Amino acid sequence: MELKDDVSIVLCGEAGQGIQTVERFLTRVLKFDGFNVFATKEYMSRVRGGLNSTEIRVSSENIKSFVSKIDVLVTLKKGSIQHLKDRLSKDTLILGEKANAEDGYPFVEMPFTQIATDIGDKIFSNVVAVGSISAILNVDFETIESYLKEFFARKGDEIVNKNIEAARKGYDLGLNLIKTGKIKVSIKKDATIKNDLIFDGATAIGLGALAGGCNFISSYPMTPSTGILTFLSEHAKEFGIVAEQAEDEISAINMAIGAWYAGSRAMVTTAGGGFALMVEGMSLAGMIESPLVVNLGQRPAPATGLPTRTEQGDLLFALYSGHGEFPKILLTPGTLEDAFYLTQKAFYFADKFQVPVIILSDQYLVDSYYNVKNLDLPKNQPQKFVVETTKDYKRYALSKSGISPRGIPGGAGLVDVDSDEHDESGHITEDLDLRVKMVDKRLKKFDSIKAEIIPPELIGSPKYDTIVVGWGSTYPAIREAVEKIEDESIAFLYFKQVYPLHPDTKKYLQSAKKRIIVENNATSQFGHVVKAETGIDFDVKILKYNGMPFSVEELVSRLKESR
Structure with a gap:
């Protein structure tokens, strides 16, 4: 042979x-x-x-x-x-x-x-x-x-x-x-x-957290995200990180919210079952406008499901997590390099816009590794958006952008936060007109967030007839499959951020005669998001949900059949 x-x-x-x-x-x-x-x-x-x-x-x-x-x-x-x-x-x-x-x-x-x-x-x-x-x-x-x-x-x-x-x-x-x-x-x-460097997805996310200024992690161990907690714990002394293995996921997310309130940059890691316990904390972060970074390592569900296998089944759960209406950002790395850079970016987004940012990884991404040429480490300390408070400080001051100045305890002003609806100073209110203003203020952040959305990446000729859409860990297999087909009429559109959706998405889809989506789930969850945002449905949905990732060969075969 x-x-x-x-x-x-x-x-x-x-x-x-x-x-x-x-x-x-x-x-x-x-x-x-x-x-x-x-x-x-x-x-x-x-x-x-x-x-x-x-x-x-x-x-x-x-x-x-x-x-x-x-x-x-x-x-x-x-x-x-x-x-x-x-x-x-x-x-x-x-x-x-x-x-x-x-x-x-x-x-x-x-x-x-x-x-x-x-x-x-x-x-x-x-x-x-x-x-x-x-x-x-x-x-x-x-x-x-x-x-x-x-x-x-x-x-x-x-x-x-x-x-x-x-x-x-x-x-x-x-x-x-x-x-x-x-x-x-x-x-x-x-x-x-x-x-070259060689590491796995858990290490890539951990390194990205360090580059993003993470100095606090609170998690309850849960496959497949435990490796991130382990990595940051191993390097806690070296990088000045407080690493806390919480008694449960409810404690973990509330610890992280408290750490952000005190001025830290905090992260939580979990899987779908643990995230289910965190959704009340997500809503708390939405109400008090706390930054928050959560790595949600996806695996087959419901319930315990297949705890050591892979799936992309939690996108909609993450998108609609937390009761009520408030902004959040969903990032979906597909390579180790993206896992590093997007995790770093997650801390920037969370701090700047004062919203929860969810990094959707999965077992396949977290447990896979390969050699990487280099990572561009930040030359300066991460940009922080905390202000020094004055005596007349108002935590929730109404603003055109919806982003209020975020202070931390220790300054001249009172940093008052409350899970009830509140006025500009953070005091509880039942003023219904003010309630509308506060909801509008929080939702205004979407305009600022949309100005910095990470655009999808088009791989292949811009003169395509068929477009293949994928997100997260399906990226490497889709890319290699499309390249093996060797047909300039097929292009691949890769999403690193699935929410909010980039405005160019509709333009890319309208330019195609045939639209194909590839997802590691049973219901084409990203397909639902795209249709809700653009009104465009996919002609073909290539789905896999047996706990295994897509192989290059099966995608080559199924893409050829779909044409």
Whole structure:
């Protein structure tokens, strides 16, 4: 089997077997050796048992999307082949322990565990596997050796040497596959990739929060957003962050609102079930005009649903969250770079417009990672919009823009906020005429927000006949699929902000003869938003809601069928 320019390697085993260790080792080694790498995982909601898999895609080009094909399958547990049978082809090279073989599927025995046991402990079997795959991909062994020395340095020379021995024996296994003609891989290396960053979506959002000036996070752990809380907690001392694991989501959002009131820049992370508990807090933020940044990591629902899978099913929930009418902003990153920049932007929007900003991520985005060339870090401290109060300070002073000066306690004036309707000073009122003025004041913010809406990005020829619309994490797969179709009459319109909707949306849609929308949900939620705002419906809705992301291949097929 000969593979050129793009290889998909899948590792499959049970939870607790160390698949993520192999993934971590291998992706770093590949990056350090000059390969473009992308990784994503699918896993069951359990600590041990079941079958989980990780896809590691290696390419001559910078890649960011999931593919269905499996070129090399490494089985670490009996049942792996059946688990992934729909993605296997006659050309798939299946490697693993003899006990994991299944009738009807060509199999190459790779005695990872026996080799590891001979070295001293079966725990080294993961490193044996890393060595084998590295050899298949033509990784220089010196790169593996250097990484293992650095990674295990704190555990002493004996552990370092045993891991290097395990990697070498695995590497020899991989070389034997090449020598016997079972596989040949040709992927271009790029020396500059060695200096790339490599991280996942949770880290990207965490880094964006730091760049946005976040200094307070309060969350209750909930898949898939826990990684963001973990990242900021790990760096709390370094960046002066107060990181609080709250007792529940109600406490978390109220803590964040209190932190903004006191002058901090606060963030909350959660998933759909946790966000359900936060909606009263969202409404409180709307009434007291408090800035707020919430990362809502989407996963299949209702209720607990599929807690470790992915979906785009919470857009409408986020849009209509909180009782009453008040402005909010919804941002939807589709790449790691966007996750960084949009999270940074979320703090700017929240502070400037004094509104809740919701970042809609999902399990696929948060758990996927790849190499990134660079991130433009802010050269200056984030712009803040807090004013120093005077004795005659009015927190809710009526203004043409609807944005009142936001002070914090400690100045000469009283910063009075109240969840009841209030007058300009923040005191409770039941003046019905004033009630209308205050509602109008809050809604006026939409005019200011609309002046800074992030525009959708058009990928492809502006002379399109067919337009494909997507938002959030569907971006990489849609883009690659449209590029593979190689038809200038098809263009892709990608939304990083889904609410408020950019005014050019209608123009883009009216210019197309056929309109297609792609969403990871069952009811085309963004399609509903677009129709409500523009009056335009989509001709074709490509929807997926089984808990898995779109693959490039299925989008190529479904887009061709839709024409």
